[in-house]
Amino acid sequence: MDLTFTPEQTAFQEELRTWFAANRPTDPPDDEDAAYQWRRQWQKTLHGAGLAGVHWPKEYGGRGATLSETAIFFEELGRAGAPLPADVLGLLLAGPTLMVWGSQEQKDRLLPTILDAEESWCQGFSEPDAGSDFGAVKTRAVKDGDDWVVTGQKVWTSGAQYAKWCMLVARTGDPAEAGGPAKHKGLTYFVLDMESPGVEVRPLVQITGSPEFNELFLDEVRIPDSAVVGGVGNGWKVALTTLMNERAGLAFFLQVRLRQQLDALVDRAAGAGGTDGVIDDPVVADKIADLHLRTEALRLLAWKGLTAIERYGQPGPEGSLGKWLWSETNQQLVEVAADVFGSEALIDGEPWAYELLRARGNSIEGGTTEIQKNIVAERVLGLPRV
Amino acid sequence: MDLTFTPEQTAFQEELRTWFAANRPTDPPDDEDAAYQWRRQWQKTLHGAGLAGVHWPKEYGGRGATLSETAIFFEELGRAGAPLPADVLGLLLAGPTLMVWGSQEQKDRLLPTILDAEESWCQGFSEPDAGSDFGAVKTRAVKDGDDWVVTGQKVWTSGAQYAKWCMLVARTGDPAEAGGPAKHKGLTYFVLDMESPGVEVRPLVQITGSPEFNELFLDEVRIPDSAVVGGVGNGWKVALTTLMNERAGLAFFLQVRLRQQLDALVDRAAGAGGTDGVIDDPVVADKIADLHLRTEALRLLAWKGLTAIERYGQPGPEGSLGKWLWSETNQQLVEVAADVFGSEALIDGEPWAYELLRARGNSIEGGTTEIQKNIVAERVLGLPRV
C-alpha cells in the first residue's frame, strides 16, 4: 500500500494548482450559446498551456501524461471549480478512437482541430428504439458509388448543434440483422461531417428545461467511403474503443465535483444549526456521514481501479461499480440538500433546484443503473447471462 | 369508508378478549416435545370452547365464522400473547383443502381429528431441488394394484415428527415431465399416513439451533388409492387450494405479533434514554417511527384485503404485498432491537437473539421475497412473464 504521490506526481499536481489559480475562468454567461463559446475559449486557454489533451501522446500534440497524471489533471480541474473543456467528446472519445482505428489521413485531418477547439464532436450511437441495446441500431448506410447514403435517427447527441463532426454508427449489413443474432456484425463506424446536406439537429429539452441533448435526423446524407473508421462491418469493435474511453478521466472529475457539492451542503447544514461547528440534527448528520463515506469510497475506488489498470492492464471491479455508486450518491445528496436548503432546492433557476432535477438523469445516462448492475454481476462476478 | 366493527363483531371481539383473559395458557416449557404437547393441550382448550376452527363451517364442527370474524380471532389470539394451536397446518390448510376436494369418506375420517388435536398434519410439497418451483417435484408415485408406491424426498416439513398425516404431492405422470412444459400435469395430491413403513423423518436444524423443520424420506411407501385427493393428475390444482389458504388468517396473527414486538422495543428505547417518555436518540426515533408506520400499514392492508375479498370475491394487491412487507419489517425490527438492546440480542438463548436469527427465515419461508415481488409484478400489475 502506498497512497502518496510520487515526487513527479506531486510536482505535476502543484504545477496544475498554480496554473489553475492563475487562470481560473470567469463565471459562465447565462446564455447557452455564449456559455459554449466561453467553454471553447477555456479549452483554447488550456491548449495554450499544453493542458487540453494531457493524456494524448506527444506525437498527436498531447502531453503524454500517464493514467495517474491524467487522473490528477481531472481531480485538479474539478477542485479548481473549472469547467470541462468544450469538446470533451473529441478529447476523450473521438481522438483516442481515431488514434487506434483511424487512417493516417483521418488522423492528420481530424486530430489537430480537436485539441485547439477549432472543430468539435458529437456522438451518434443511441437511437430512439435502441437505448442501451447497441445491436438494435437501425440507421442504415447503403453504398452508392464512392459514397455511403445514410438515413436514420439518433438521440442523446449532446453538443450536436455546435459539432463539426459526429462519431456515427450505422448499419451497413442486412437491416434484418437488427436485433437478431448477428446484430453486431453489420455495423460500421463513420466520421460524419455535420455540415452535409440532409443533417438536421433538433434540441431535446430535458426535465431541467435545458436542451442539453439533441435529436439528430439523417435523411439520405452522403458520407464518402474515406470516412469509414476501422473498416466496413467493424463498427461494433470501434465503438467499444470509444465506450471504454468514456469514463476513464471523468470518474475523477465527477468524484471531485461530488465532494465539492457535499462540502457546500455540510457547511450549510452545520451553519444552519449553528452552535459549535457540528450538525445539530442527528438524522441529517447520519445521512451526511453516509454521503461523506460514499464520496470518499468513490475517490479510493477510482485510484484502486487505476492501480489495477497500471499493474495488470485491465480494470478491476471498481470501474463498473463507480458509475452506479456515483449516480446513487449524487441523487441522495440532492435530496438531503432539498431538506437542508428548503426553498432553494425547489425554486426554478436556483442551482440546487437544477441539481435536484439534473441528478435524475445520472442513473440513466451513460448506461442505466440496471445495466451497470448486470455488468457487475456478469463480468465481475461471472454470473451466467441466462 | 367505515373502519369500525359491527355490533356483532364488537361482541365477538369482547367475547374473545374475555375468554382469552380467563384462559391464557401458562408459559411454555423449554423442552421441545413438551412444548408441542403444551400447544396441543392449548388447541384442545380452544376446541372445548368452540374456538379451534372458528372459520370452519358448522357442518364440519366449526363456528362458521365470517372472514372478518376469523380475522378478529387471529388478532385477538395474537394480542393475548397466546400461541397458535398445535395443528395449524391441519386447521388452516389440510382441513379447508379436504372440504373442497376430499371424498365423503376422507372428510368423515380426517376432519374431526383435526379439530380436537387428536391427529396432526404436515405438508409435503417442497423438495431439495424444487424450492419455489412446484413443477420440479420429483417424488414419484407408481401404481401397483390398489396402491401407489411412493419414493422421494421432501424438505421444510414442519411438525412431521408429530404428524399422523401428510399433505403429499407426488408425480404420478411421466418423470420426464418434471421441469418440462407439462410439468404440472402429472402431479397428484395424496393423504399420506406418516406411520406407513418406509417413512423416515429427520430433523433439519435451523440457524437458530432449533429443528423447526424436517426432512422427510419416502422409500417405497405404499399409499392406498383411496388416499388420492381430487383425482389422479389433478394435484397442482388441489395444492393451489392449500396454498391459497396459507396466509388468510395468519396475516392478522403475524401483524399483531409484530405490533407486540415493536411495542416492547419502543418501551425499552424510551426507557433507555429515559427523560420524559420520548425516544432521546432521533436516529433511533426515526427508525422506530418507520417500523410503527409499516406495522400500522400492515394492519390496514390486511383489513383492506378482507374488504376486497368480501365484496368482490377476490383479493386485491394487499395480500401479495403483505407477506413481503411483513418479512422486511420484522427483519428491520430485529436489527433495531440489536442496537437498542445490545447484548440481549447477541447472547444465545435470549429471546431477542432468537428473533434476530429466526427473522432471516421470514423472507424465505412461504415463498421468498423475490417470488413475492414477481407475483406482485405479474399478477397485480400485469407485467409480462417473459
Place this chain on the structure above:
Amino acid sequence: MRFELSEDQQEIQRTARELLAERSSFTQVRAAGEARREDDALWAELRDLGWPGIAVDEAHGGSGLGVIELAAIAEELGRAVAPVPFLGTALAGLVVQHDASDGDRERWLPGLASGELRGAVTLPGDAVPVPGASDEGLVVVAGADGPQLHAPGSGVAVAVDAIDPTRGHGRVTVAGAAPRDGGPGGGLDRATIVVAAELVGVLQRALEATVDYVKDRKQFGVPVGSFQAVKHEAAQMLRDVEVAKVLVANAAWVADAGDQAKLSEAAALAKAAASAAGRRVSAQAIQLHGGIGFTWEADLHWLFKRAQIDAVLLGGAGHHRQRIARYAVPRAAAAV
C-alpha cells in the same frame, strides 16, 4: 369494517376523475406549465361545482362534507396535476374552520369556500415554496400557538417560481418552530392529510404511466417490463403507493369520525408515508422510462415536480417520523 369509499364518495371521485381527464389532460397541463399560468377557466368551472368549499361548513357557504370527500377530490387533482389554486385554498379552509376563532371563520370561510379568495397554509420556520401563497390571498401560518392569519395585502408572501410551474407559489418567511401537534381543533392535521392525498394521486398516476410504458416499450427484443429488475422496481413502487394509500384513507376516516385523540398520529403516519413514497415513486417512474423519462416531452416531470413540493409541504417524512415516535411511546407503554 369496510375499507373502501362509500357509493356516494366513489361517485364524487369518479365524477372528478372524468371531468379532469377531459379538462386537465397532459396537453392542458403542459400549456399551463410552459406559460406558468394557472388555468383560470378550469378554476372557474371547479368553483361553480363547489369544489373549493366541499369540506367547509354549510353555515359558511360550503358543502359540509368531510375530509374523506375532500381527500378524494385532492387525489384526483393530484393525479391530473391540475393547474388550479385548489390545494392551498382547501387547506386554508380546513385550518380556519377547525383551528381559528369564530370571527375568523365568519370573515374568511365564505370567500375560501367559493374560491373567490385564495388561500395557503404553511408552517413557521419553513422555507418551502407554498402552493397558493400570494399577496392577493389569505396566508395561514400554522404555529404552535394556533394559526396566524395573514390577510391579503399583508406582504407576508413573496411570489416565487417553484419547480412545479403548473400553479402559483409564494415564499412565506415567518420565524418559529413547527407545532408538535396538529392544530388546536385538528385543522392542521386535516390539512396535512389532504396534502398527502394529493400526493397519492400524483404517485398513482406515475405508477400507472410507468406500468403502461414498460409493457409497451421493447428492448433486446422483449418488453422491458419482462426484465425481473424492472418488475421488482415496479412492485416496489406499488408497495410504496399502497402503504401511503391505506394510511391516508385511515387518517381521513379518523378525521371524519372525530377521533381527536388519534388524529395527530394518523395524520403524521399518512404524511410520512406519502412524503417518503413521493420522492421514491416519482423518481423511479423516471428511471423506468429510461432516457425518455428524462425529457420535457414525456410529461412525467409534471408529476415529479409536484411530488417534490408536496413531499415537503407541511412537513417532510423526517419531520413527521419524529412526531410519530412521540406517539409510539405512550402507545407502547399502554400495551406492554
Place this chain on the structure above:
Amino acid sequence: MRFELSEDQQEIQRTARELLAERSSFTQVRAAGEARREDDALWAELRDLGWPGIAVDEAHGGSGLGVIELAAIAEELGRAVAPVPFLGTALAGLVVQHDASDGDRERWLPGLASGELRGAVTLPGDAVPVPGASDEGLVVVAGADGPQLHAPGSGVAVAVDAIDPTRGHGRVTVAGAAPRDGGPGGGLDRATIVVAAELVGVLQRALEATVDYVKDRKQFGVPVGSFQAVKHEAAQMLRDVEVAKVLVANAAWVADAGDQAKLSEAAALAKAAASAAGRRVSAQAIQLHGGIGFTWEADLHWLFKRAQIDAVLLGGAGHHRQRIARYAVPRAAAAV
C-alpha cells in the same frame, strides 16, 4: 499511489489464507462451534508463528509490523471464522501499545504479543458481548480519558455464550460514554480498523460462497444466478464489500503512515462502512441461498453470527456515522 498490498504484505496474507484453509475449514469451525470450544491446537500454532504479536513493538516481544499487516491477518481469520482468541488479544495489544503508559506497556505487551495472555477491548457504556473478554485475560475499556486496564481476576468480565459460538465472549459492564476520538495515541482507532478488517474477511467469504452457490443451484431449469434479481442483489453485495474494503485499506494505510490528524476519521469511515455491510451482506448471503441458507448445515450462519458481533463491536455503523459527521464539518469549512 499504489492501491494494493506490497509483495511482503501479500505474502503474509497468502500464507495466512493457505494455513487457515487447511486448519480452519468449515468442518473444523463446526466442530469448535458445536462444542463451544476454541481450537487450542490452532491457537498454539498461531502463537508459535507469532501472529498475536505481529503489530506489537519488537521491544515488547512483537514483530513490530503495522496495522496493514495485522489487518491482512485479521481479514483472513475472519474469512475462516477461525475459532481462536486472536481478535481480542490483538486489539488489546494495539490499545496498550498506543494509548497506555510506559509501565503498562512493559507489564502487558509481552504476554499479549506471545498470546500467553488473552485480551479484549470494549467501550464504556456498551453492552456488546466482547470477543476474548474473560476473567483470565486483560480487559481494556477504552474510555474518553484513555484506556482503563482491568487485570486478570478483576471480575470485570462475565463469561457469556454469544450467538457466535466459535470463540469466547464476555460481558463487560462499565459505565461511561464512548470516546469521541480514537484514543490518545490512536490505539483505539487502530483497534477499530482491525475489527473492520476481520468483518471484511467474513463478508468476502459470504459473497464468494453465495456466488458459487447461485452459479450452481438450478431452479425453473436454469441457474438461479441467471435471474436478474439475484444478479442485482449479488452485485449489491459486491459493492458493499468493495466500499468497505477500500475504506479499511485506506484507514490501515493512514494508521501506518502515522497521519494522526486523519486517523480517527479514516477509522470511523472504515468501521461505519464495514458495520453497515456486515449486516446487509451476511443477511443477503442467507437470502440468496434460499431455504438451504437458513439451515445449520449450510455453514453460512457461522459467518452471519460473527458478522453480527463484529458489526457492533467498538461501535456500530450509527455510532461511527455520528463521529464522521463531526469530522465532515471542519473539512467542509476548510474547502468552501
